[in-house]
Amino acid sequence: MNSINWTESAYADLTDLIDYFREQGEPDIGKMLVAKIHKATGTLRTFSHAxxxxxxxxxxxxxxxxxxxxxVYQVQQDVVDVLRVMHTSKLWAGIIEED
Known part of the structure; x- marks a missing residue:
């Protein structure tokens, strides 16, 4: 079973997501999205190349x-490094290269 490592950038993305929905007056939506994101990482524990x-x-x-x-993630042996959490509307390649 793989371990999941959240980078500072990925953790900041989650925090930004929560903050955005809190500012919009919809904190429960932010919490729900983060819960779904965390649940999806469970797949990577078993199937790192999913x-x-x-x-x-x-x-x-x-x-x-x-x-x-x-x-966006990388696999190194039995460790999955979550690099970023991205909205599908973003062009992210340049963002990763800047980190």
Missing amino acids: GRAGLLKGTRELVIPHVPYFL
Whole structure:
């Protein structure tokens, strides 16, 4: 079974998501989205290559079911590093390269 490591950038993405929906007066939506994102990472514990090949070499992308978000991650032996949590409307390749 793989372990999941959330990078600072990925954790900041989750925090930003929660803050955004809190500011919109919909804190429960933010909490629900984060719960779905965390649930989806459970798949990566067993099937680390469940996501599609990513835009950048060495990355993979896991689409979160029923929400407009996906994880950008890397697999190193038995560790899955979640690099970012991205909205599907964003062009993310440049964001990852800047980190």
